[in-house]
Amino acid sequence: MWKEKAIKIFFTGAATTSIVVVGLIFLFLGKEAAPFIFSENVAKLFGTEWVPVSFEKEQFGVLPLITGSFLVTFLAILFAVPFGVLSAVYLSEIATKTEQEILKPLIELLAGIPSVVIGFFGIIVLSPILKNTFGLESGLNAINGAILLALMATPTIITISDDAIRSVSTSYKQASIALGASKLQTIWRVVVPDALSGIIAAVMLGIGRVIGETMTVLMVTGNAAIITANPFDSVRTMTATIAAEMGEVPFGSDHYRVLFCIGIILLLITFGLNMIAQKVLRRRGV
Amino acid sequence: MSSDTLNNEPAIKTHIPDSFEDGQGCTPNNIKISVKDLNFFYGIRQVLFDISLNIYDKKVTAFIGPSGCGKSTFLRTLNRMNDIIEGTRHNGDILIDGNDIYAEKVNLVELRKKVGMVFQRSNPFPKSVFENVAYGPRIHGIKNKSELDDIVEKSLKNAGLWEEVKDRLTSNALALSGGQQQRLCIARALAIDPEILLMDEPASALDPKSTTRVEDLISELKENYTIVIVTHSMQQAARVSDYTAFFYEGDLVEFDKTKKIFTMPAKKQTEDYITGRFG
Incomplete structure (x- = not known):
């Protein structure tokens, strides 16, 4: 009897640990950021310039970092979604059994490549290509990061969309085919619409992966904190800023606390995306 | 009947039992589907053996037999639905209106437009009632809204469902009752204006009342359509069909007038089966 109880406590403990950890992260971030948020300097957060170290006047405007993150994320999703969804359609509806057996493990392998290796690839291979093709001063820019991030988000989008498409009832497909629809018509008019909520959830999780990615963007986006919508400009993302500056910032300074504020913003964004994804997934009863 | 059917008369004639030419409109001219020496395989497993029979125009033909006897497989060869299963093959001929439906040049879209199908489990799309019925016509290129409206109304009327759903055409088809869903599937099949309707145990998942409705509907539909129905229920075959084919383990044991x-x-x-001694 006591054994049952002990086991139950053990499992409950294991299950709650992750929740407690998430709570502690929030608490810790809030604790470090609070002194700045509740000071008169907080208005600086809404500025348009990020000059955290300066002899004259420090600027803590996080707007360039947010737009930088959004630009890279937006472009990455623009590449990754059509590519990922079409791949998933191919994999689940068109590919033969043998093709599936070869492709699926390879796609999962792609998800396992360390981001620093992908960043390395971006600097050595992609950057010169971009530079020469478009005649740029530097190949380290938003689009470079976006392409690599798209590559990293694709496995997530493919795997989850593939599951969603596979779960579409065969009876719908049969009904469509029996009405004289071609395979392609069946895919676009019946299969994809029915799997849509799953595909949206896949895209949401893909965005979550992209916006939180740090090492690759730090290596290849050029890290210039400017507000721009031009994909060929260098940008600085929120994640890259935290990673690059946290190590050298004076403990307890305004700069230090602002980095925690950025962390909170980032956490809220990914948190929101995950919530939406969960909600969409739950609606389809997955 | 069209002249090309008449041209096939000599070939077909050998497959007609003498008793059919009895002055009740069952001469070779009325043959809609003619099957000759059909063998069918899933991989290396043969499931149909030398099937030859004729299906008559604007009549109801029932396929009966115990589970796994090949009757559903046979039904699905008639609109080539088995094509989507990997590793299937066949030999022998199936002629519809005298044309070989397995010939190289056959357009599958046209074939399936001509040969509609209703499945065992009602399978409306998770779309509105209207969109379900309009799906087929849309696939075949009809975009005009009023034309679609007309087709949807006419098909639902033909399926005896119009009165029940005319006020909820935009609501999701999955909200309808089981019997209504099945009639919706019939309406969906009728919307592409087929000549032949294949029904694979259309009432097996329905309650007795809905079953009666579907059976009545079949009797009405045979005015305009050639109907082939697979059924588990011998009573149903006896009630709705004009001809009955009894299958057993992939063989066509007997085919004749239902009576x-x-x-x-x-x-x-056959006698053992219909008297319930096995199956």
């Missing part, structure tokens, strides 16, 4: 099959079966096996 004859149920009163004076020629084969002992």
Whole structure:
């Protein structure tokens, strides 16, 4: 009897640990950021310039970092979604059994490549290509990061969309085919619409992966904190800023606390995306 | 009947039992589907053996037999639905209106437009009632809204469902009752204006009342359509069909008028089955 109880406590403990950890992260971030948020300097957060170290006047405007993150994320999703969804359609509806057996493990392998290796690839291979093709001063820019991030988000989008498409009832497909629809018509008019909520959830999780990615963007986006919508400009993302500056910032300074504020913003964004994804997934009863 | 059917007369004639030419409109001219020496395989497993029979225009033909006897597989060869299963093959001929439907040049879209199908489990799309019925016509290129409206109304009326759903055409089809869903599937099949309707145990998942409705509907539809129905229920075959084919383990044991099959079966096996001694 006591054994049952002990086991139950053990499992409950294991299950709650992750929740407690998430709570502690929030608490810790809030604790470090609070002194700045509740000071008169907080208005600086809404500025348009990020000059955290300066002899004259420090600027803590996080707007360039947010737009930088959004630009890279937006472009990455623009590449990754059509590519990922079409791949998933191919994999689940068109590919033969043998093709599936070869492709699926390879796609999962792609998800396992360390981001620093992908960043390395971006600097050595992609950057010169971009530079020469478009005649740029530097190949380290938003689009470079976006392409690599798209590559990293694709496995997530493919795997989850593939599951969603596979779960579409065969009876719908049969009904469509029996009405004289071609395979392609069946895919676009019946299969994809029915799997849509799953595909949206896949895209949401893909965005979550992209916006939180740090090492690759730090290596290849050029890290210039400017507000721009031009994909060929260098940008600085929120994640890259935290990673690059946290190590050298004076403990307890305004700069230090602002980095925690950025962390909170980032956490809220990914948190929101995950919530939406969960909600969409739950609606389809997955 | 069209002249190309007449041209096939000599070839077909050999497959007609003498008793059919009895002055009740069952001469070779009325043959809609003619099957000759059909063998069918899933991989290396043969599931149909030398099937030859004729299906008559604007009549109801029922396929009966125990589970796994090949009757559903046979039904699905008639609109080539088996094509989507990997590793299937066949030999022998199936002619519809005298044309070989397995010939190289056959357009599958046209074939399936001509040969509609209703499945065992009602399978409306998770779309509105209207969109379900309009799906087929849309696929075949009809975009005009009023034309679609007309087709949807006419099809639902033909399926005896219009009165029940005319106020909820935009609501999701999955909210309808089981019997209504099945009639919706019939309406969906009728919307592409087929000549032949294949029904694979259309009432097996329905309650008795809905079953009666579907059976009545079949009797009405045979005015305009050639109907082939697979059924588990011998009573149903007896009630709705004009002809009955009894299958057993991939063989066509007996094919004749329903009345004859149920009163004076020629084969002992048929008699044993319909009297419930096995199956």
